[in-house]
Amino acid sequence: xxxxxxxxxxxxxxxxxxxxxxxxxxxxxxxxxxxxxxxxxxxxxxxxxxxxxxxxxxxxxxxxxxxxxxxxxxxxxxxxxxxxxxxxxxxxxxxxxxxxxxxxxxxxxxxxxxxxxxxxxxxxxxxxxxxxxxxxxxxxxxxxxxxxx
Numbered sequence: 001x002x003x004x005x006x007x008x009x010x011x012x013x014x015x016x017x018x019x020x021x022x023x024x025x026x027x028x029x030x031x032x033x034x035x036x037x038x039x040x041x042x043x044x045x046x047x048x049x050x051x052x053x054x055x056x057x058x059x060x061x062x063x064x065x066x067x068x069x070x071x072x073x074x075x076x077x078x079x080x081x082x083x084x085x086x087x088x089x090x091x092x093x094x095x096x097x098x099x100x101x102x103x104x105x106x107x108x109x110x111x112x113x114x115x116x117x118x119x120x121x122x123x124x125x126x127x128x129x130x131x132x133x134x135x136x137x138x139x140x141x142x143x144x145x146x147x148x149x
Contacts, residue, residue, distance in 0.1 A: 006118070006127075010135035011110035016146035018101040021109060022076045024145055025097050028056045028068075034145055036137025037130065049079060057086065072096065092117035093127060109142065111135045 014021055024030045028043035040058055047056040052073040058066050065086050071094070072080035079097050082090035093115040100108040113135060115127040 006116045007112065007114045008130060008132050008135060009110055009112040010132045010139055011108060012136070012139050012143065013102065014107050014109050014139075014143040014146055015105060016107060016143070016149070017105060018076050018099045018107040020149055021107055021142065021146045022079070022097075022099055024142060024149075026079055028058055030145075031058065034138055034141040036139070036141055037134050049073065049081075050075075056081075058083075068095075091120040091123060093123070109139055111139050 024034060026049045028047045028049075029045050032040040032042060039060055039062075041061045043056060043058045049056060049070050050073075052070050054070040054073075056068050056070075058068060060066060066083040067086045067088070068081040068083050069090055070079065070081045072078055077099050080094055082092075082094050084090040093113070094117075096110075096112040096114065098110045098112070100110075102108060113127075113130045115123075115130075118124065118127055
């Protein structure tokens with residue numbers, strides 16, 4: 001499989017300020033509200049991401065917890081994390097959100113799933129099933145929340 005086939009993204013313009021959208025992403029408590037994969041069940045409050053090097057824990061709908069290691073961060077603009085089993089080493093996939101303000105009330109949001117470095121054969125089928133339409137579903141739900149707030 002070619003490397004470009006392991007990077008999937010989707011994007012759209014959202015009629016909301018970047019700060020409002022970013023808060024919905026950077027606070028894990030809000031993530032299940034916009035998750036288009038219906039994979040995220042809940043997160044404990046008080047885990048709002050403040051920088052690269054932070055971690056937050058999310059409980060998945062199937063039951064297990066995931067520890068998410070923040071590897072890219074620019075407040076209001078960019079956040080990316082690598083999930084892992086609690087206490088484990090991330091197996092090589094990355095979720096990224098990039099926000100580009102157009103003006104004070106409009107933001108272009110790009111959501112990317114990059115599994116270029118994923119080596120765990122048990123995770124490959126799920127990674128392949130994470131398609132652009134699933135990422136778009138997350139963006140569309142995020143837009144509905146942000147435009148309502």
